[in-house]
Amino acid sequence: MLATHIITLLLSSIAIAAPDHAPVTPPITPSNGTSDILSSSSATTPNTGTSTPTPTLTTGSTSTSSTPSAIPTDLEAIYQRRLTNIVGSLNVSQVPEISTWLSSLDSSGKWPDVDYTTGCAAQRANWPAGGHWIRLQLMAAAYHGGLLGADQYVKNQAILDSTILGMNYWFSRDFTNPACLFQGGSAACPCSNPDNSLWQVSHTLVLFRNTNWFSNVILVPNLVGQTCLLLNETLAPLQSNNCSRITSRSYNSFLDSSLKGYLTGANALDIAKIGIDGGLLTINATQIGDAFDRIHSQIIIQNATTADGIRPDGSFGQHNGLMYNGNYGEYPVLTNDVLDFEVEASDTQFAASPASRAAFETLFNGDRWMIYRNSLTGVNHWDFSALGRFISFAVADEQATASININLTQVEVLGELWSSSNLTTFAQQLSKNTTNANAGFMKGNRMFFANDYMVHRGENYVSTLKMYSSRTRNSECLNTQNPFGFHLADGTLYTYLDGNEYEDIAAAWDWNLVPGITVDYGATQLDCSHTTFSGLEGFVGGVSDGNAGLAVMRYTNPLTKSLRWQKAWIFFPDDIQHIMVNSISSTTNASVRTVLDQCLHKDKVVLNGAIYDPSSPPTIGSNGTDVLWHGGVGYIIEDDSNSLALSLQVGSKSGSWQKIGTSTQPPVTVDMFTAWLEHRDLSKPISYTAYPGTSLEQFLAKSTQKRPITIENDDTISAAYDSWNKIFMAAFWQVSGGSVTFTPSAGDSSITIAADANVALIYRLETGDITVADPSQMLASVQLNFTLGCEGRAPPNWGNGDIQEKAIVFTLPTGGVAGSSITKKLE
Numbered sequence: 036m037l038a039t040h041i042i043t044l045l046l047s048s049i050a051i052a053a054p055d056h057a058p059v060t061p062p063i064t065p066s067n068g069t070s071d072i073l074s075s076s077s078a079t080t081p082n083t084g085t086s087t088p089t090p091t092l093t094t095g096s097t098s099t100s101s102t103p104s105a106i107p108t109d110l111e112a113i114y115q116r117r118l119t120n121i122v123g124s125l126n127v128s129q130v131p132e133i134s135t136w137l138s139s140l141d142s143s144g145k146w147p148d149v150d151y152t153t154g155c156a157a158q159r160a161n162w163p164a165g166g167h168w169i170r171l172q173l174m175a176a177a178y179h180g181g182l183l184g185a186d187q188y189v190k191n192q193a194i195l196d197s198t199i200l201g202m203n204y205w206f207s208r209d210f211t212n213p214a215c216l217f218q219g220g221s222a223a224c225p226c227s228n229p230d231n232s233l234w235q236v237s238h239t240l241v242l243f244r245n246t247n248w249f250s251n252v253i254l255v256p257n258l259v260g261q262t263c264l265l266l267n268e269t270l271a272p273l274q275s276n277n278c279s280r281i282t283s284r285s286y287n288s289f290l291d292s293s294l295k296g297y298l299t300g301a302n303a304l305d306i307a308k309i310g311i312d313g314g315l316l317t318i319n320a321t322q323i324g325d326a327f328d329r330i331h332s333q334i335i336i337q338n339a340t341t342a343d344g345i346r347p348d349g350s351f352g353q354h355n356g357l358m359y360n361g362n363y364g365e366y367p368v369l370t371n372d373v374l375d376f377e378v379e380a381s382d383t384q385f386a387a388s389p390a391s392r393a394a395f396e397t398l399f400n401g402d403r404w405m406i407y408r409n410s411l412t413g414v415n416h417w418d419f420s421a422l423g424r425f426i427s428f429a430v431a432d433e434q435a436t437a438s439i440n441i442n443l444t445q446v447e448v449l450g451e452l453w454s455s456s457n458l459t460t461f462a463q464q465l466s467k468n469t470t471n472a473n474a475g476f477m478k479g480n481r482m483f484f485a486n487d488y489m490v491h492r493g494e495n496y497v498s499t500l501k502m503y504s505s506r507t508r509n510s511e512c513l514n515t516q517n518p519f520g521f522h523l524a525d526g527t528l529y530t531y532l533d534g535n536e537y538e539d540i541a542a543a544w545d546w547n548l549v550p551g552i553t554v555d556y557g558a559t560q561l562d563c564s565h566t567t568f569s570g571l572e573g574f575v576g577g578v579s580d581g582n583a584g585l586a587v588m589r590y591t592n593p594l595t596k597s598l599r600w601q602k603a604w605i606f607f608p609d610d611i612q613h614i615m616v617n618s619i620s621s622t623t624n625a626s627v628r629t630v631l632d633q634c635l636h637k638d639k640v641v642l643n644g645a646i647y648d649p650s651s652p653p654t655i656g657s658n659g660t661d662v663l664w665h666g667g668v669g670y671i672i673e674d675d676s677n678s679l680a681l682s683l684q685v686g687s688k689s690g691s692w693q694k695i696g697t698s699t700q701p702p703v704t705v706d707m708f709t710a711w712l713e714h715r716d717l718s719k720p721i722s723y724t725a726y727p728g729t730s731l732e733q734f735l736a737k738s739t740q741k742r743p744i745t746i747e748n749d750d751t752i753s754a755a756y757d758s759w760n761k762i763f764m765a766a767f768w769q770v771s772g773g774s775v776t777f778t779p780s781a782g783d784s785s786i787t788i789a790a791d792a793n794v795a796l797i798y799r800l801e802t803g804d805i806t807v808a809d810p811s812q813m814l815a816s817v818q819l820n821f822t823l824g825c826e827g828r829a830p831p832n833w834g835n836g837d838i839q840e841k842a843i844v845f846t847l848p849t850g851g852v853a854g855s856s857i858t859k860k861l862e
Contacts, residue, residue, distance in 0.1 A: 109383035110323065114315050116379040121261045122181040124371070124442070125173055126433075130184040133177055136170050137197050144204025146170070153233045154219065155226035160514030160697045161434075162250040164233060167205060168258035174198045175265035195269060202262065206277040208233045210251075216284065217248045217294065253305045256285035260312030267316065275316070282313030286322065289329065301343075301353060301363035303333050304372050311376070327385040330376055334391040338851025340506050345394050346485035347851045349401020353423075356508035356569060358486035358501075360398075360405050361417030362425050362435040370398070374445045381452045396457040399446075403461055404481050404490040406439055407497045408474035409534035415439045415465055415474050419537055420488065420501035420527060423510065424517035427696030429539050429703070436538075439465075471495040471728075472531035480584035480606050482577040482808070484854030487524070489577050489586040491606040496667070496728040497531045498612065500551070500604055502588040504575035506812065509593075512563035516696035519546035519561040521568075526588050526602055527551050530727050532667040536634040542698075543690035543705040550632045553590075553616055555598040558625035568593040574768065576810030576854045578795040583608055585764040585795050587753070587810050597622040601768060603753035605743070608760050610728050613743040617720035618750045627714040628682075629721070636685055636708040637666040641731055649685050662738070665708055669726040669734030671742065672712065678719035684709040720748040722755075746777045761800040761830075766810075767793050772817075784827035789820040803832035803861040807845045812853035818844045821861060834862065 139146055149170075150163035157164065177188035178195050188194045210216075210232035214223035263270065263278035270278065286309055288294055298306060310326035313319070337344040341356040353363040373395060380386045387395070405421045408414070417439055419426050425435035443462040450458030464475035473492055480491045487502040503509045503524040510520035517523075528551025529537060537550075547556050559565075571593050577586035584606045592598045599620045605613040614629075621627050640647035641664045643654040656662060661672040661681045672681060688707045692698035712721065722745045726734050746754040746765070751773045754765035758780055765788065767773050772790035779786070779800060788798070794817050797806040807817060822840045823829055833841075841861060848855045 109385065110315070110318065110320060112383055113311075113323070113379045113385065117312070117315060117375075118179065118264060119181070120375040120379060120445075121265060122176045122179065123445075124375070125176055125182065127183045127185075129173055130177070130182065133174060133185065133188065133194070136174065137194060140197050140201060144200040144202075151233070153231070154228040158697065160516060162254065165250060165254045165258070167201065168255055168262065171198055171201045172258050172262045172265075174201075175262045179265040195266070198262070198266065199269075199274065202274060202277075205233065206274070209277070209281065213284075216251050216288070217291075219248075219251065252285050252288055253302065253309070256281050256309045257305065257312075260309050260316070263316055264312055279313060279317055282309050282316065286310035286313055286326070304330055307333075308372050308376070324385065327376070327380060330373070331387055331391045334373060334387065334394050336394050336397065336851065341508075345398045346483075347397070348483045348485045348855070349397050349399075349404075350483045350486040350488065351398060351401070352486065354508075354511060356503075356506070357423055357511060358421060358483070358488055358507075359423050360402055361421035361439075362423060370402070370441055371445075374442060374449055378445060378449055378452065381449075392453055392455070396455055399457055399461045401483065403464070403475055403477060404483075404492070405499070406465065406474050407472040407531040407534050408469050409538060410469055410471050411533055411535055413468060416534065416538075418490075418497070418499045418531075419529060420499050420523070424513055424520065424696070426520065426523070426541050427516045427692070428698050429542070429692055429700040431539075431700055432698050441465075472497050472534035479581050480579045481581070482579040482584055482586070482854075482856060484576055484808070484812070484852070484856075487575050487588075489579070489584055489604070489606070491584060491612070493610040493728050495532065496610070498606070498727060499527075499529050499531075500586055501527045502575050502586065504570040504588075505573045506570075506575075508567055508569050510566055512566035514697060515563060518563040518566065519544075519695060521559055521561055521566050521594070522546065522549045522552050522554060525549065525552040525554065525590065526604070528604070530632070530668055530725075532728060533637075536637075536666070538635075539703060540635060540705045540707065542692045542695055542700075542703045543688040543707065544633060545688075545709065548628070548630050548633045548709055548711060550630055550634065553598075553600050553602060553619070553627065553629045555592075555621050555623055555625040555627050558597060558621075558623045559592060559595055565594055571596075573813065574793060574811045576795070576808060576812065577604075578764075578797055578806055578808035578856045580797050580799070580804065580806040580856065580858060583762060583764070583797060585766060585797060587766040587768075587795055589768065595623075598627070601750065601753070603748075603766050605755050605764050607743060607757045607762060607764075609737075609741060610726060611737075611741060611743060611757065612725040612727065613722065613745070613755050614725070615720065615722040615745060615748045615753045615755070617748050617753065619714060619717040621717060627717060628711045629714065631663075631670060631710040631712065631723075631725075632665075632668070633707065633709045634666065636706040640665045640683065640685055640708065642681075642683070647683060647685065649683075653681075653683065662735075663710065664729075664731050664734050665710070667728060667730070669729055669731070669738060670710075670723055671726075671738050672723040674721070676716065676719050678714065678716035679721055680713040680715060682711050682713060722748055744777075747775050763788075763798040763800065764796065765798075766795045769793055778824075778827070779830065782828055784829055785824035786830065787820075787822040787824075789822070790817060792817045798861075800830040801832070803830075804858055805843060805861050806856050806858040807847070808856040809847050809854060814847050815849065816844060816846050818842060832861070 149166050174194055175198050176182045177185035180189040212224050218224050220226055260282045285306055307326040307329045310322055314323035336347050343352050346352055350358050351360040353359040377387050405418045406415050422435050428434035428436045430437050443466050446458050447462035477492045482489050487504050487507050489500045491498045501524045509524040512518045527549050546561055547554055571591040572589040574589045577584055586604045589601050600616055601618040603615045643656045643662050645654040659674045663670040685708055687704050689704040691702050692700045724743055726737055741759045744756045746756055751769050752767055752775045754775050756763045756777050765775055767790045770793050772792045774787055774789035776785055776787040792814050795808050795810055820842045843859055843861055
C-alpha cells in the first residue's frame with residue numbers, strides 16, 4: 036500500500052529503467068505470508084478498514100542509492116495526477132445507477148443482471164462479464180471522491196464494503212492457469228474449464244482463426260488496476276496482492292517473444308498503462324520507467340508500409356494495413372491514454388521526448404480532418420471510414436460510432452503544458468458549436484497517402500473518400516463484427532451535411548450499395564470469412580494542394596477477379612466534385628452500378644425539375660442529362676451515349692444489428708434514400724458532377740454557371756478543367772505516362788501536357804503552380820512538358836509568349852512519404 040511502503044522498498048525498485056528487451060522487475064508486494072488467491076470463504080468477507088486521507092507516497096531520506104533524488108517527487112506527482120485522470124475519465128451518466136447496484140449486489144459479490152458466462156461459451160467481443168469491473172471502478176471512484184454527482188458516497192463505508200465484496204468475488208474465480216491468458220480454448224486451457232474460472236476464449240484457432248485475448252490481457256487488468264488505485268489505502272493485503280498479480284500478469288506479456296506481433300500500437304499502450312498502474316500500486320519505479328519507455332516507443336512516426344501506429348500523413352494504422360484513427364488511434368485507446376500519460380508525466384523524468392511530441396501532434400493534425408459534427412445532437416463523430424469494423428455498432432452501444440470520445444479539455448491542458456498550438460487549436464475548434472457537419476470550421480483538401488484516403492471539407496459539409504491498394508487493406512470482420520464490409524474501401528464517398536446522414540443506418544443498409552462505389556451487384560460473397568483483402572492494384576492515391584485534390588483508383592476485385600475499373604474523383608474549389616469512371620470490365624452477368632449515395636432520406640427528392648414520386652414513372656431528363664437533388668447535394672449526370680440508367684429507391688428499410696455484429700440494439704427501420712447509375716454499356720466511360728452543400732435553388736443556379744469540362748476519360752488519361760477557377764487536373768494511368776491537350780477558353784492557346792510516367796497533377800493556370808503526386812509510390816522522378824498551340828493567348832504567368840514549350844522535373848518523395856504531393860511553379 037502506497038501510504039505504508041518504506042523507503043527501502045522504493046529504492047530497491049528504482050535503479051535504472053530496464054530497456055525494452057530486458058525482463059521487467061516483478062512488482063513488490065507486502066510480505067504477509069498469505070496466498071495471492073483468495074479462498075472461497077475469504078472472498079465474501081467485506082473489508083473493514085476505515086477511510087484515510089488522500090494517499091501520498093511515503094518516502095525516506097536515508098538511502099545511499101545513486102538514483103536521482105527527483106524520483107520520489109516524480110512518482111508522487113504521477114500518482115496524484117493518475118487518480119485525478121481516472122476519476123475524470125469515467126462515465127458520470129451511470130452515477131445514478133450506483134444505488135441500484137448497491138442494492139442488487141448479492142452476498143457472494145456478484146450482480147444478477149451481469150452475464151458471467153466464461154471460457155469458450157462467453158461472448159467473444161465486448162465480454163459482458165467485464166461489466167462487473169466497470170461497476171466496481173465507478174463505485175471505487177465514488178468512494179474516493181471527485182466524481183460528479185456522487186458526493187454522498189465519498190468515504191462511505193457501505194459503498195466501500197460492497198466494492199471490496201465485488202472485488203473478492205472476482206479474485207476468488209480469477210484463473211490460475213497461465214495458459215488461459217492467451218490460449219483459452221486450446222488444449223492448454225480447455226473449454227471444459229474445470230475450475231469454472233473467469234477467462235475469455237483467446238486461442239488462435241477458435242472462431243475464424245482470430246485472436247481475442249483483449250479481455251484477459253487488457254480489459255479486466257485495466258479496470259482492476261484503476262479500481263485498486265482508487266481504493267489503495269483501504270485494501271487489505273489479500274486484495275493488494277491480487278491487484279498486483281493481475282496487473283503484473285498482463286504487463287509481463289511484454290516478456291513473451293511469441294507475442295511481439297500482437298503487442299504493438301494501441302495494444303502496447305493499453306498494456307503499458309496497466310504497467311504504470313501496477314507500478315504505482317507497488318511503488319515499482321523500474322516498471323513505471325519501463326512502461327513509459329514502451330509508450331514513447333509507440334508514439335513515433337511509423338514509415339513502413341502497413342505499419343501499425345502513427346503514419347507520416349497523420350493517419351493511424353492497425354491490423355496491418357487498415358486505417359483506424361477512430362478506434363485504435365483514438366477511441367479510447369491511443370489519444371486518451373497518451374493524453375493521460377503525458378499530463379501525468381509532465382515535468383518529470385518520464386515526460387515525452389521532442390520526437391514523441393511531434394508524432395502526437397502529427398496524429399492530431401490528421402484527426403482534425405476526419406471528424407464531423409452531428410449538428411442536430413451537437414456531438415462530434417469520426418468519419419465511418421476511420422472506424423473500420425465498428426461501423427457495425429449503433430450510437431447507443433457507446434462504441435466508436437457514439438462520439439470521438441476525446442477529452443478536449445485534457446487536449447488543451449496538454450497543449451498548454453507542451454506549448455503546442457496544434458493541440459490547443461484542435462481542442463478549441465472542436466469545442467465550438469456548428470450549424471452543419473463541418474466540425475472545427477475547416478476548409479480545404481487533404482490526401483492521406485499512407486492509407487489511400489482523401490478528405491475534402493467545404494464551408495458547410497465534409498466529404499471523405501476511402502480507397503485501398505496493394506499497400507493497404509479494405510476492411511475486416513473480427514468477433515462477428517462487420518461481416519458484410521468487403522466493399523467499404525471500394526471508393527466509398529460519404530458526404531456529411533447535417534451530420535446525421537449515415538447515423539444508425541448500417542443495420543438496414545444494402546451492403547452492395549455502399550455510397551460512392553462501383554460494384555457488380557451481388558457478385559461478391561459477403562460474409563465474415565471473405566471480408567479482408569489487400570488490394571491487387573498499386574496505382575491508388577491522389578494529389579492535393581491543400582485547397583483542391585484529385586484521387587485515383589485502379590481496381591480489381593481481389594476475391595472474384597471478375598470486376599475491373601479505373602476511377603478519378605476531382606474535388607474542385609467552390610464545392611464542385613467531378614467523378615469519372617472508365618475501363619470497366621466484368622466477367623459476370625451481374626448489374627454493374629456506380630452508387631451516388633445511400634443515406635437517410637431527407638425532405639423532397641427532385642428529379643429533372645419534378646418532385647420524385649416512387650409510385651409514378653420518373654421524369655425523363657433532356658438531351659441525355661439527368662438533374663437530381665436530395666438532402667443538400669445536387670447531381671448533373673451527362674449521358675450522351677445512352678449508356679446509363681439512373682435508379683432511385685426512397686422509403687423504409689429494416690434490419691437487425693445482430694446480423695452485422697455484436698450490438699445489443701433492437702431492429703431498426705430507416706427512411707432511406709438510395710441512388711445509383713446502372714452501366715448499360717461497359718465499354719463507355721461515364722462522368723457526373725456533384726454539388727454538395729447546396730439548396731435546390733443554389734444547385735440549379737450553380738450547375739448552370741460552374742460545370743467542369745471532361746477533357747479526356749479513357750484507359751490512358753482522366754482529365755477535367757474548371758474554367759471558373761482556371762484549374763486543370765489529370766491522372767496519367769499508364770506507366771509510360773502520356774499527353775493531353777485542352778484549351779482553357781475562347782481566344783486562349785491550347786496547352787498540351789506530356790508526362791513521362793504515371794502521375795496525378797493539379798495545374799493552376801492563374802499562378803503557374805503545378806502540384807504532382809505519384810499514386811503508385813514507385814517513382815523517383817517525373818518530367819512534365821508544357822507546349823502551347825500556335826495561336827491564342829498564353830496562360831497567366833507563362834512569361835515570354837515566344838516560348839512555346841517548358842519542362843519541369845519533379846524529384847518525388849520516397850520512403851515513408853512516398854505518394855505525398857509536391858508543388859513547383861512553372862517558370
